[in-house]
Amino acid sequence: MRLARENPTWGHRRVQGELARLGYRIAASTVWEILNAAGIDPAPRRPGPTWREFLTAQAEGIIAADFFHIDTALGRRLYALVFLEHDTRRLHITRVTAHPTRDWAVQQARNLTADLGMRIETLRFLLRDRDGKYGEAFDAVFQAEEMEILKSAPQAPRMNAHCERVIGSIRREALDHVLIMNEAHARHVLAAYERHYNERRPHQTRNQLPPDAHEQPVAAHALSTSKVLRTRILGGVINEYRYAA
Template identity: 80%
Template sequence: MIVSLLYKVTRKLLSLPSILLCADTAKDAELLVLRHENAVLRRQLAGPVRYEPADRFWFAVLSGLIPRRRWREVFPVTPGTLLGWHRRFIAAKWDYSARRRTGRPPTATALKSLVLRLASENPRWGHRRIQGELARLGYRTAASTVWEILHAAGIDPAPRRSGPTWREFLTAQAEGIIAADFFHIDTALGRRLYALAFLEHGTRRLHITGVTSHPTREWTVQQARNLAADLGMRMKSLRFLLRDRDGKYGEAFDAVFEAEELDVVKSAPRAPRMNAHCERVIGSIRREVLDHILILGEAHARQVLAAYQRHYNEHRPHQARNQLPPEAQQPVTMDINAPRLLRTQILGGLINEYRHAA
């Protein structure tokens, strides 16, 4: 009974504004219903309400139409939260961070390639030396940028990559190295002969100094003296003699070259690859000549080896010299329709040499 009476009184009180202001009564009643519904929903929610950016924006805009003293009654959030949303939207208006790219501009790919090329071709250059070279070429970049490019490519600093590789070291030292090695020849009657060969690494020039059936130390020393006399002033350009540990050499053999200020370098025992250039030329002698000729004796062996040495030094092309013989200059490019070629037969036609007819 009490609840029913209270409800009737409330209805009567709320009906008074409807009589005075008929136009706004329905709107006010609708607002009261929505506010009460909002209060009921907030009582039923266990956790905090999450508002999307669009909800915050809408509440902040509507706050300008409602007096601030009524904010606590109208809005489901505190006035401080509402003002915070408003400040955030105003600050976003003047925030240009999203409209510009942060950090340094990216380094051009062509410049990165140039930095890596300079580093690979000049292993003793550090990042500052490379930066200086780029500046001289007209490319302005920071030293730190060069360092980052090298670091990203896995290239160590200059002191750790300045040491040459074995290929670079041997190529740089080739002009000053001459190597020696013995090889044997079996005659038609089964007699074994020995020949001593020297090879200049820089020019690939071959020297077969002698053939004997009894290679004593005295004979080997005499071959060293003969070679020194044949080379003459070219001995001044040599710095190292490379040989194996064969007992046929001896201290007197080394003394001949040490007198010419050459250092004698001995290869490790049973390591023919340490004297690979000599091993290769001996293999060429066997494949191209000795495997196809029956050697009758020492005189015949000297004749055959002398003919091959002349062919090897004056005509045979070499990959290490861009297909040029050791004692030849760069040939002149000829037309395919040039005069006919002349063939010269070496060792009875075993080897052929070709030249343009005069």
Template identity: 65%
Template sequence: MSLSIVTTLVRNLIKVPSAVLRSRVAKDAEVLALRHENAVLRRQIARVRYEPADRIWLAALSRFVPRERWRQTFTITPTTLLAWHRQLIARKWTFTRHRRPGRPSTAPAVKQLILRLAQENSTWGHRRIQGELARLGYPIAPSAVWEILHPAGIDPAPQRSGPTWRQFLTAQAHGIIAADFLHLDTISLKRLYALIFIEHGTRRVHLAGVTAHPTAAWTVQQARNLAMTQGRRLEPLRFFLRDRDSKYTRSFDAVFEADDVEILLSPPQAPKANAICERVVGTLRRELLDRMLIYNEAHARAVLAEYLRHYNGHRPHQSRQQLPPDGAEPATPATVTNLQAHRIRRQRLLGGLINQYQRTA
């Protein structure tokens, strides 16, 4: 019962003693005046709106007025007055605030999980999602899953669109390797060229070699060296992505085609078509080459090799959930560690240009 209803009832109860103590003539006169006023109001107003406090007050007064006098005393019908009284009794003896009718609603966490499964798996219908939930320990009816998907605007599985570009490229990335040339200038303004390969699926970078005069024969030899050193690592690869540089000859392509790898050529003057290689080149420049002076080919080869060991074995990558390219996915999620019980050790690389941190007991 709200505060306004209680206030109205208390105000009306205070008026009762004053009405009882008045003389009979005065009360009869006041009753006649109120009846006349009610008659006038009935002629002018089609329907009277009663607040909950008004209904409670009239229902309580009806217990003291003979039933045959209700029609003359109250502006409402006896049926309405009795209905109000039944509602008061029902509100007293029922506990609808403590329970809701019907079966309990689905927990919000389960609803979010259902929507997540539908968004991540475009071919799953409501029955397939219901089966996956049952396997995870969330028993739920297939109809309940459909009632959650439908208001969210998720169509049945056959009517949904196919995978997004992100999903499509992620699925294809595990079978793609790309190549690109990186140029760098020494302290004597001599230009060097480094050939790098990168696996799209793992983001692992391979340094093929560094030279001042990259020829077609040199490029073919670097491809052969990569195929020999990697061995079985090239078997899952299905596509090799490169630009249309003249140094990539037919002999270069034949090295990869021998392992059933299809050659993909990027459009002319379209570096975004080989975006992952371009991003690696940008990372090498920002984190290494723009912060260090290169003396000669040997120095460039040693510096790039040391940095790529850090890049492949330690540096976290957002596309791999902050794991390095050579790092395996953890069996259990990482947990918060008490740093006071462990020490964090720093390892300096490239003369302190790059730092690696490891936890020690």
């Protein structure tokens, strides 16, 4: 039963073959009866992996996109587009606009593919919702890089949960503590947060490593004698720490 649950596309004969390779001599009909009694479809075409299982298995090749809005102190609504690489959790925040047209979204997609450089060769899927601001030309930018477009179901934000979560982090850790005055100010705040997120912010899913780090730094001095310095980001909204040289 374990083999069938861990490999949902295997039929009873495929399970029997794997058992035979492990040294268990058992008839295919017996495997069929065991799976059927356990409530597992013995046919070769059982339902595939769940959405969460798919995202986990394909994390290395997925980049997700989502729009979010920013309300300025003067009551103007601005928009930005975030892209998040699932495997590394690397964050990309686009430029800001008050008018997120399809042409604008296409330009942000082109800017992203240029910024990714050679890393884009490791990506296989773009995950997005069904917002009308994307359009066929937006998808075509990624399809030209041999990427497949995955669309989440309508009104199902959990299907793009990583992007939803990072947008929540942007709000809680930066935007909720700053009065945004205009587009230029919004770009400055978001750029500062993006640098902090990618270079210094620890992530539990990466063993507390930032997206751009490959290993934890080694302290050059004894912890008891080293002075820890604080760097204030965005006027102290975010703090970063390092040892004094």
